[in-house]
Amino acid sequence: MREQKNIFYNIDWITVCLFLALVLFGWMNIYAAVYNDEHKNIFDFSQSYGKQLIWIACAIILSLIIMMIDVKFFPAFSYFIFVLVLVLLVAVLIMGSATAGSKSWFQIGDFKLQPSEFAKFATNLAIAKYLSASNIKIQDIKTKLVTFLILGLPVLLIILQNDTGSALVYIAFVFVLYREGLSGNVLIIGFLVIVLFFLSLLINKFLVIGVIAGIALLLFVYIRKRRKEITMLVGLFILTAGFVFSVDYVYENVLEQHQKDRIDVLLGKATDLRGVGYNVNQSKIAIGSGGFLGKGFLEGTQTKFNFVPEQSTDFIFCTIGEEWGFTGSTIVIILYVWLFIRIIMMAERQRSSYGRIYGYGVASILFFHFLINIAMTIGLAPVIGIPLPFISYGGSSLWAFTILLFVFVKQDANRLLLL
Amino acid sequence: MKAPFNDRKYVINIIIFSIGAIFLCRLFYIQIIDNSYKLSANNNALRSITEFPARGLIYDRNGKLLVYNEATYDLMVIPQHVKDLDTAELCKLIGIDKEIFKSRMEKAKSYSYYAPSIFEREISKETYGFLQEKLYKLQGFYVQARTLRKYPLSIAAHTLGYIGEVSQGLIENDNYYKPGDYIGISGIEKSYENELRGKKGVKIMMFDVFNREKGSFRNGMYDTVSVAGIDLTTAIDADLQAYGEALMKNKRGSIVAIEPATGEILALVSSPSYDPNLLAGHDRSKNYIKLLQDIKQKPLYNRALMAQYPPGSTFKILNALAGQQLGVLKEDSRFPCSLGFHMGNINVKCHNHPSPCNLEQSIQYSCNSYYVYAFKAILEKSGYKKTSDAYNKWLDIVMSFGFGKKFYSDIPNELTGNIPTPEYYDKLHGKNRWHALTIYSLGIGQGEILVTPLQLANFTAILANRGYYFIPHIVKKIGKTKGINKKYTTKQTVKVDSKYFDIVIEGMDDVVESGTGTGAKIKKIEMAGKTGTAQNPHGEDHSIFILFAPLKNPKIAISVVVENGGWGATWAVPIASLMVEKYLNKKVDRVDLEKRMLEGSVKY
Incomplete structure (x- = not known):
């Protein structure tokens, strides 16, 4: 077996392009959401869009590094990375700083790191590693228990951080397990x-x-x-x-009060548009007012004047909906669906179960974020604060998603070398 | 290597596609089908700020300022944005109690939750100063600049009129006006509303979630600039107007002075009057109700245009002219008078004077008997078989003098007066059952006939012009260049030939020189006048005098009515004379007479 020198050898360019398109479009919308006349310079690093530019640069560097690392590194160190992240999750509970009620950040100077974002990636590694072992059958009770344990540990720690939204993401692994043989009833029962x-x-x-x-x-x-x-x-x-x-x-x-409120708002039981329903209402107004073609780049009045809270992070889709209208929203949704389908296609072409399972994990995690985030902004799901992959503002989430994706891109590029 | 459960990828792909499709449907619905979100967005972030233009100024004929604007402020509220309000503080600031606060808030909410409405109007400068400092705490409130009408001379209230909040009915019919806008309600504020109001501007401003202004929407693409109202120059002579108002103090009635050569109204006094400043500003409605409830004085009632009196003896002049025109009166036509007219059961009293009079004397002595005969002659001897035909001919002449109809002048609310039609008499007495002696009182200006002071003044101007007039009007010039409506500069000729006027005017000159109006005499000014006494069944007769001067090239024609003033000579004659003196000489020498008139009052 011969390692390729060229790091772009056999790389899936469609995935890379979809990734870049989403990241760049995301950055444009962060710029629009934060934009004001006093700070126009895109390199103004005191502003979110300036910072995001750094995060994007770092993310691209990270992806290049991943492409250079030996393809066998991540399978080999799956458990190690998983344990490492678990340790970080514990550490953040002790040493982390709290924002908005969640204690999920490490504050290092100006820089904030959120281990729970990386936990998804690490868990995916562990799950892929465990389930791809040759003697493992998902139908076994023992397998189920161990899988449950692998998923349960990070979930438990994240719930302890009071970040229920991030914990819910682990439900995404149901798709992976289903693909690997878990009874389809699980999906149906879950839905019911x-x-x-x-x-x-x-x-x-x-x-x-x-x-x-x-x-x-x-x-x-x-x-x-x-x-x-x-x-x-x-x-x-x-x-x-x-x-x-x-x-x-x-x-x-x-459920806690704010969770109850969010459910009430979704179900139309709470109509207090100034109180608990404010976010969702303003979000719908922003998107709805975009119309067919949108108000134009930097012309969104809702997002620009901060009517929508969290508009560069969890509610970034509002800016897209308002400024780019139905056209822009449709393009974003098509890009995502295309990316998911592409990843699943790639997962299916893996020769190793590890690659396939990991690929499905990538698709599932991304899809779950996409599902919850957009459904929330258009009023189809209760408000659950999780980012829109590659688009939302935030270094930790962007890096975590980039690592998650590119480890798989690397696997895929070298699929023929693995037996 | 083919994994088991291979076909499960299809299930997962279908789930992904379905979610994508659901999202697209939902987006299609909220972005394209449902329009309510677009409205909400505009209400959220955009607010149109109305820029109220300064209303046009109003000057008198000599450039003296009659009406100007003073800055004032309205406190506006947008109920949607009101948050964490310190009600007590706001109430204290603008001096209202909690109950009023509540009711106003309710009113604002019922008008619109998202659009601004006026919370407190015309805040004083001092209050505005305090308010400005606290405004940042009063989320949902802001201050809008406005202008307030001010009347530095406090005169001509009826003529200038006042402005007030536009009525609901008008808002529905005219989309220029929005609730809370001001509109001219009476006087020239009303008749020149379109010129005075200017054009409102709208600025669409963007506001962020904290209600902070964020600049103009799309660089002002949808903004309109406000255009200031046009200034008006009126024909009013402020000094004369003020003098007239002073003279009419404690009397009821009116003075109308017209420049005969142009039809411009020099003074339009209706008494009792009020200070026009009362109907501008914060206490307008309170004051308005007070004025309205003064049933005894009726200060809001514009007598100069709306009061209708029998013209009395002043009307004899018209009959003298009509008689000549119809060929039944000559200069030397004489009719007997034995202390009145006596025929059958008709007795019209007259005072003691040389008799029989010729035409000139009949006016000088205001002989009642003469004009009963003269009117009889008009109806019986002007060559028509039927009385009604002759009457119609006479009516035609009378109407050509502006009686019995409106001028449709630029001061609103004038009334027509009344000149009875033949149909009226047909109805009253039966067709062809009436004749000269049935309606003889028209000959001496009594009976059903009613005229307004404005019509009387215009009549005087016709006499001064010897046969024509211009529709009396208040506004001389619109803006700096724009002329007034053509109808005011079009000569209106009456249906009596100019040659018949001389003898009548000679008679009127005699009235002042040695007749019933000698009290009007002014040194070195030759003039022509005629007294009148309008019979008043409710009390003392109304005192009337018409006068123009100088005799040659007349500059002023004036009518004075003093209600319950008794004889013309008592009040109306001296007042008219003083007005003429004031206007022609710019000062009054007859100090005693002036003092008597200024201080005198008529008991009601």
């Missing part, structure tokens, strides 16, 4: 759980139960000959009913 949760909050619980009972009855008529399945059906019904009734308890006792 979400639907039932919101349904129970939105309409009368007995009505929900009634509908479920109706469905169960129809199924019963259909399968009445098979005793075993009837038992299962009854069990499922009891479980479902129990879940529906537990929703209230979860809502009242497990």
